[in-house]
Amino acid sequence: MSLTREIKDFALDLGYHDAGVTTADPFPWYAEELQSRYSGYDYYIESPFKPIAGTDPRSLMPEARSLISVVYDYSREGFPPEFTGKIGRLYQARCHNQSSSRTNGARRQLFVDYLEKRGMKVILGPDINVPERLAAARAGVATYGRNNFAFSKDPGSFIALTAFTVNAELEYDSPTIEAPCPDGCRICIDACPTGALDAFRLEPKRCIAYNTFMTQDNFRGPYTTSHIPTEIREKMGSWIHGCDLCQEACPRNAPRLKALASFPASSFLQRLAQQFDLRKVLLLTDEYFETVLRPVMYNYIRHKRYFQRNAAIALGNSGDRSHVPYLAQALEDCDPLVRGYAAWGLGQLGGQDARTALEKARSVETDKKALQEIESAVAV
Ligand code: SF4
Numbered sequence: 001m002s003l004t005r006e007i008k009d010f011a012l013d014l015g016y017h018d019a020g021v022t023t024a025d026p027f028p029w030y031a032e033e034l035q036s037r038y039s040g041y042d043y044y045i046e047s048p049f050k051p052i053a054g055t056d057p058r059s060l061m062p063e064a065r066s067l068i069s070v071v072y073d074y075s076r077e078g079f080p081p082e083f084t085g086k087i088g089r090l091y092q093a094r095c096h097n098q099s100s101s102r103t104n105g106a107r108r109q110l111f112v113d114y115l116e117k118r119g120m121k122v123i124l125g126p127d128i129n130v131p132e133r134l135a136a137a138r139a140g141v142a143t144y145g146r147n148n149f150a151f152s153k154d155p156g157s158f159i160a161l162t163a164f165t166v167n168a169e170l171e172y173d174s175p176t177i178e179a180p181c182p183d184g185c186r187i188c189i190d191a192c193p194t195g196a197l198d199a200f201r202l203e204p205k206r207c208i209a210y211n212t213f214m215t216q217d218n219f220r221g222p223y224t225t226s227h228i229p230t231e232i233r234e235k236m237g238s239w240i241h242g243c244d245l246c247q248e249a250c251p252r253n254a255p256r257l258k259a260l261a262s263f264p265a266s267s268f269l270q271r272l273a274q275q276f277d278l279r280k281v282l283l284l285t286d287e288y289f290e291t292v293l294r295p296v297m298y299n300y301i302r303h304k305r306y307f308q309r310n311a312a313i314a315l316g317n318s319g320d321r322s323h324v325p326y327l328a329q330a331l332e333d334c335d336p337l338v339r340g341y342a343a344w345g346l347g348q349l350g351g352q353d354a355r356t357a358l359e360k361a362r363s364v365e366t367d368k369k370a371l372q373e374i375e376s377a378v379a380v
């Protein structure tokens, strides 16, 4: 059996859905595309992940010869209804940049250990950010969709990709160059509430997912802030971490989505989901943050105030005035960011109780931005 076949079999044995190999040649088109859309991707281009350098793996590892792209299917277990429409499935599945002390991170580490034992030098993210979707397509294990996601047979776009850069010459697979979306299909583009999608292009700062977790002060230096534009807030619905709408609408995902409805969620997810309540996210305690939110949403949001802000938006979008007392309580929260977004949520829900809470807060608020939000909410 060839070394390449042995490597792929090991990946499959670890639980990956598929594995392919391509050269470590650069992806010049991707570097040009990122640079040409600098204002949309500045937070990423200037990040420590160095995505431009990652388009040429040899710039970070001169002896790089191959990229091994593995596909993880994160839709083999179900997802609890309590999280649907609130937390993206990718995050519920806990397969995105997980540490090696948890299952999905340990799987990645086991694969690295295996390659190193076979005498290879290996690097992967965050040390090198190879464009994962392009690497997967060139390695023959994924196709593109107009919604900007990579697709694999059976799981559709419910996959997580990882590219391992190695110094060994391996047998290269044929690329999948086609984008098998039906002619004229633009269901995903129409399903996006914020207009973030164009065919094969995403405007990240309009994407709900970006707005739920990248909008943190100084998260990516001066390129990110905690501010979410009003017109985006109104379209965020109940999402507090990620967004699945364009994937749910896609006919290429329909078979797996149908099957998912009968797959049970893991006991772990079910236990967390039973405790999940947007009101508790709004009035977040340290214990709830650590025991209910962080086990699933561990990778982006570092401070609980951002979950509270997102919950204020979600409750404000709910149209349910039974949430008013909770938002009114948040309006007295010690964190000015949360107070401002609680005011926005109250303005959205409206009614006498919301107005009373806002006017009371207006008379005592000392933070300039929170006061602006209160003034705007009173004017609604
Ligand atoms: S994830 Fe949501 S907001 Fe982002 S492009 Fe898809 S539908 Fe639009």
Ligand code: SF4
Residues within 6 Å of the ligand: 145, 146, 147, 148, 180, 181, 182, 185, 186, 187, 188, 189, 249, 250, 251, 252
């Ligand atoms: S909704 Fe249609 S255009 Fe969009 S990714 Fe799916 S098949 Fe392609």
